[in-house]
Amino acid sequence: MTPDEFTNKFDPDHKIDLDKNTCPNREQRAQGTNIYYGKVSELIKDAKEGKIKCYDRKLQQSSGCVLNFYLTVRVATIRDAAIIYHGPLGCSSPSLGYRELFRAVPTALGRQEDFELNWITTNLQQEDVVYGASEKLKNAIFKAQKRYDPKAIFILTTCTSGVIGEDIEGAVAEVQPEVKAKIVPVHCEGSRSRLVQTGYDAFWHGVLKYLVREPKEKQEDLVNVASMLSYTWQDRMEIKRLLGKVGLRVNFIPEFSKVEELEQLSEAAVTAPLCPTYTDYLSRGLKQEYGVPYFLYPSPMGIKNTDEWLRQIGKYTGKEEEIEELIKEEHKTWVPRMEAVRQELLNFKGNGKQVEVLGALGQGRLLSQLPYFKELGLKSSAALTQDFDNLILEDLENMVEETGDFDILVNTFQAAEQGHITRRRDPDIALTCPFQGGAYKREKSVTRLHALRGDPDPWSLQSGYAGAIAYGEFLIQSLKNESFGKTIKAKTADSYKDWWYEQSDPLYYLDKETSSK
Amino acid sequence: MSTKENENVENIQSSDPLGTDSVEAPKYSCALGGAYGTALGVYGLVPLLHAGLGCGMGQLLGQFYAGGHNAGGPVGGTSTPTTGLVEEHVIFGGEDKLRKLIEASTEVMEGNAFAVISGCIPALIGDDVEAVIREFEDEVPIININAPGFNGNSYEGYELFFEAVIDQILISLPKEKGVVNILGVVPYQHIFWKGELAAIKKILGKIGLKANIIFTEFDGIEKLKELPAAEYTLVLSTWNGHRAAKKLEEKFGVPFITFPSVPTGPKQTSKFLRTVGEKLNVPDNLVEKVIKEEERRTYRFIEYSGDILLIARPHSYFAVVADSNSAINITNFMVNELGYLPDIIELTDNPPEEYRENIIKALTEDLEITSLPEIIFEPDSYEARENLRGRSFLFLFASSLELYSASELGAPDVGVPHITVAFPSYNRVILDNSYAGYGGGLRLIEDFTSHFAGPL
Numbered sequence: 001m002t003p004d005e006f007t008n009k010f011d012p013d014h015k016i017d018l019d020k021n022t023c024p025n026r027e028q029r030a031q032g033t034n035i036y037y038g039k040v041s042e043l044i045k046d047a048k049e050g051k052i053k054c055y056d057r058k059l060q061q062s063s064g065c066v067l068n069f070y071l072t073v074r075v076a077t078i079r080d081a082a083i084i085y086h087g088p089l090g091c092s093s094p095s096l097g098y099r100e101l102f103r104a105v106p107t108a109l110g111r112q113e114d115f116e117l118n119w120i121t122t123n124l125q126q127e128d129v130v131y132g133a134s135e136k137l138k139n140a141i142f143k144a145q146k147r148y149d150p151k152a153i154f155i156l157t158t159c160t161s162g163v164i165g166e167d168i169e170g171a172v173a174e175v176q177p178e179v180k181a182k183i184v185p186v187h188c189e190g191s192r193s194r195l196v197q198t199g200y201d202a203f204w205h206g207v208l209k210y211l212v213r214e215p216k217e218k219q220e221d222l223v224n225v226a227s228m229l230s231y232t233w234q235d236r237m238e239i240k241r242l243l244g245k246v247g248l249r250v251n252f253i254p255e256f257s258k259v260e261e262l263e264q265l266s267e268a269a270v271t272a273p274l275c276p277t278y279t280d281y282l283s284r285g286l287k288q289e290y291g292v293p294y295f296l297y298p299s300p301m302g303i304k305n306t307d308e309w310l311r312q313i314g315k316y317t318g319k320e321e322e323i324e325e326l327i328k329e330e331h332k333t334w335v336p337r338m339e340a341v342r343q344e345l346l347n348f349k350g351n352g353k354q355v356e357v358l359g360a361l362g363q364g365r366l367l368s369q370l371p372y373f374k375e376l377g378l379k380s381s382a383a384l385t386q387d388f389d390n391l392i393l394e395d396l397e398n399m400v401e402e403t404g405d406f407d408i409l410v411n412t413f414q415a416a417e418q419g420h421i422t423r424r425r426d427p428d429i430a431l432t433c434p435f436q437g438g439a440y441k442r443e444k445s446v447t448r449l450h451a452l453r454g455d456p457d458p459w460s461l462q463s464g465y466a467g468a469i470a471y472g473e474f475l476i477q478s479l480k481n482e483s484f485g486k487t488i489k490a491k492t493a494d495s496y497k498d499w500w501y502e503q504s505d506p507l508y509y510l511d512k513e514t515s516s517k
Numbered sequence: 518m519s520t521k522e523n524e525n526v527e528n529i530q531s532s533d534p535l536g537t538d539s540v541e542a543p544k545y546s547c548a549l550g551g552a553y554g555t556a557l558g559v560y561g562l563v564p565l566l567h568a569g570l571g572c573g574m575g576q577l578l579g580q581f582y583a584g585g586h587n588a589g590g591p592v593g594g595t596s597t598p599t600t601g602l603v604e605e606h607v608i609f610g611g612e613d614k615l616r617k618l619i620e621a622s623t624e625v626m627e628g629n630a631f632a633v634i635s636g637c638i639p640a641l642i643g644d645d646v647e648a649v650i651r652e653f654e655d656e657v658p659i660i661n662i663n664a665p666g667f668n669g670n671s672y673e674g675y676e677l678f679f680e681a682v683i684d685q686i687l688i689s690l691p692k693e694k695g696v697v698n699i700l701g702v703v704p705y706q707h708i709f710w711k712g713e714l715a716a717i718k719k720i721l722g723k724i725g726l727k728a729n730i731i732f733t734e735f736d737g738i739e740k741l742k743e744l745p746a747a748e749y750t751l752v753l754s755t756w757n758g759h760r761a762a763k764k765l766e767e768k769f770g771v772p773f774i775t776f777p778s779v780p781t782g783p784k785q786t787s788k789f790l791r792t793v794g795e796k797l798n799v800p801d802n803l804v805e806k807v808i809k810e811e812e813r814r815t816y817r818f819i820e821y822s823g824d825i826l827l828i829a830r831p832h833s834y835f836a837v838v839a840d841s842n843s844a845i846n847i848t849n850f851m852v853n854e855l856g857y858l859p860d861i862i863e864l865t866d867n868p869p870e871e872y873r874e875n876i877i878k879a880l881t882e883d884l885e886i887t888s889l890p891e892i893i894f895e896p897d898s899y900e901a902r903e904n905l906r907g908r909s910f911l912f913l914f915a916s917s918l919e920l921y922s923a924s925e926l927g928a929p930d931v932g933v934p935h936i937t938v939a940f941p942s943y944n945r946v947i948l949d950n951s952y953a954g955y956g957g958g959l960r961l962i963e964d965f966t967s968h969f970a971g972p973l
Binding site for chain 1: 536537538539540541542543544545546547548549550566569570571572573574575576577578579580582583589591592594595596597598599600601602603604606607614617618620621622624625626627636637638641642665666667668670899917918920921941943944
């Protein structure tokens with residue numbers, strides 16, 4: 001295969017078709033999968049040869065859907081919008097935390113004083129399923145307009161609205177003239193795709209299609225940063241601090257943003273990633289429609305990655321020199337501290353061996369986190385990732401050159417598989433993606449990979465220079481007391497029979513008979 | 518107090534009497550969420566969700582975290598097997614996927630029995646779940662619970678769970694004297710469920726009764742099977758568990774007695790014990806001896822709170838935004854034992870119309886005051902917030918959704934404390950705590966006075 005063929009086949013700068021109601025699924029758009037186990041070098045090879053498939057599991061465990069992993073938990077934090085979940089009650093129950101998520105952030109740390117967050121469920125009943133629910137949806141839109149007077153009304157679809165064939169666009173077209181708020185349908189029914197990342201794309205499709213405005217004027221000092229749930233309030237503060245030093249402003253979207261901030265995405269100088277796989281569709285869309293440049297790698301995680309992230313931003317904002325000054329200045333403070341953390345980790349075991357970590361990461365995080373682990377002096381001979389698709393293929397290939405080969409288990413929160421690989425590999429630190437089932441019951445260190453909320457605590461910082469050191473120190477502490485996991489392992493029942501751990505294949509229940517493509 | 522009752526019935530309001538309209542942040546999840554939570558309360562039972570990929574995780578976030586910030590445990594949340602239905606199953610059916618899931622789950626997961634809980638998709642596409650389950654009937658006990666989300670809320674899921682259990686796995690047993698079933702406490706929806714059931718079991722034990730509380734007992738499947746052996750079922754709710762109790766009566770001749778709620782504090786608990794004792798022929802002197810000992814100790818302890826109660830915030834107004842069970846026991850305790858004044862009571866659990874009059878009665882008939890609070894059935898969290906505006910209450914007993922409403926909407930400039938006592942409870946982790954029984958009253962005093970206590 002020639003490089004050109006490779007690029008065309010595996011890293012297509014897909015034209016995003018905003019005439020369509022929604023995005024393609026990640027399965028089709030980028031040959032995504034949520035099941036794979038092997039060397040990452042083999043995964044790369046298989047991906048290039050188009051051999052990656054999305055099989056079913058005979059033992060599937062609940063792991064989030066297009067709607068209910070991310071969107072229900074965070075879209076309702078857009079400050080002057082209203083969300084309508086078009087479905088039965090249970091689809092939106094994860095949104096019940098909406099009023100508390102960011103409210104706990106002290107205003108002294110920059111949290112806005114006054115805001116209201118709003119969402120409604122259409123609360124579909126048996127008769128709605130039989131007779132259709134578009135009247136109910138329209139009434140909910142009117143109710144949202146009247147009650148909240150929002151700038152935008154997002155309509156998030158569900159399996160039920162999908163299966164009964166609700167005509168969302170039809171209903172929207174009918175009521176939009178009577179409604180002041182911009183209505184934004186997001187086609188995120190859980191049954192549409194096996195890959196939760198399809199939900200990110202579906203959301204951005206709605207934002208690009210309905211909200212982003214023709215640029216009034218370019219804002220040359222504005223940097224778009226799509227911030228997602230695994231980045232904390234402190235991460236935002238660190239990013240703002242760094243970019244603020246060179247006179248740049250950050251347009252954090254969509255979580256806890258205002259609709260105006262989504263509208264102005266077209267006016268920014270560049271779109272920068274925190275999580276590349278999360279930001280991908282938005283970045284490409286803004287480039288295609290409004291010429292906003294973007295980069296997807298690296299994320300500001302660890303010293304080297306942060307240097308490079310800043311340099312990329314410098315390039316697109318004409319701030320190369322200021323950024324080099326900033327990096328030099330910051331290094332004076334942080335590099336010696338990083339070296340101290342690194343030395344402590346390198347010497348921790350006292351036998352010349354490195355501390356081994358096993359992290360469960362999103363595919364976007366994987367790219368930056370593994371080099372950062374290396375920087376910390378940690379060894380990661382294996383990693384778990386939620387899912388994998390070709391959007392990260394090139395960056396993954398580049399990364400492996402730096403980190404060396406390792407085993408990878410592609411696995412969307414599959415608790416039995418995560419428990420299996422954690423038990424059998426027995427790393428010094430197991431970094432849980434949240435909700436990891438029983439994998440935290442172990443003799444050695446177990447801690448979190450990320451804080452997963454608008455956490456205002458400096459203790460939860462991970463991004464930028466300050467975060468590189470903070471998280472390193474956090475990991476050291478995790479090695480100093482392992483009694484929680486140890487006690488729970490000794491004193492509680494395991495979820496699985498012994499044979500599960502005795503056999504060697506975490507993908508024991510892969511169902512070869514089924515493949516979605 | 519007939520005028521009190523009349524005035525009150527006229528006061529019943531609701532923005533959505535049927536609870537079927539579109540609504541902001543209702544304080545429950547769907548039927549699948551309720552059936553799933555109920556199944557997880559039965560230790561040894563493994564739930565299998567025949568549903569979309571995200572239904573289980575959705576309930577982890579929106580039912581279990583929301584129900585006192587509880588993790589999924591060994592078979593809940595991401596550990597719960599699911600068919601994870603997507604488009605091709607919608608087209609070709611999900612039965613084969615379910616068959617494989619049952620095979621694999623029963624092979625690898627520790628459990629004494631399994632419960633297939635079916636959500637919206639199988640109902641919409643018409644999967645024959647029963648037929649698939651029948652294939653396994655000689656191998657492993659499996660309960661079939663049909664609980665599509667569009668058929669009702671979490672409370673409905675609780676009833677569906679018990680109806681399935683009663684129809685599918687229970688058989689007649691000889692009655693065992695002194696055994697009572699406890700129904701009406703809905704796991705996760707009643708956020709203190711674990712502690713409440715333990716407290717009820719303990720206090721009934723003191724008058725010589727054996728309570729079958731089912732949930733949190735390590736032989737949970739056996740406890741389910743023992744339901745027909747009870748002398749009585751005690752339903753600790755004005756409406757939850759009623760369908761299950763009626764069915765147990767019809768099918769197995771277990772009569773039931775209904776109580777307003779789980780009792781909180783001495784007055785309610787003593788009344789509860791006397792009623793139960795009378796029905797179950799517990800010797801009077803035993804019941805009275807227990808009541809005397811418990812009351813003596815509890816009231817002696819309440820005296821310790823006398824100064825902070827009387828000097829810092831005596832006889833002030835309070836508001837409640839909670840499910841009927843919690844609203845009834847907290848309001849009665851605050852009014853009848855501590856001398857506080859109810860301002861507004863918002864009932865958030867959307868009980869069916871036919872139960873509402875009884876709920877109002879249970880909430881108000883014992884109140885030892887002359888003027889009654891405003892009472893509203895309000896499933897909509899926006900309306901519930903609006904109803905709190907411009908009032909005089911100095912405490913708010915509510916869900917964590919109202920965490921910031923107390924200071925924003927209550928009497929200005931006095932720092933109105935908010936105490937999370939109802940679903941959703943994200944800001945309060947509840948493992949074993951509850952306001953049940955004699956000691957429960959003491960804990961309620963500790964919780965709310967600690968919000969304003971300080972040097973006198």
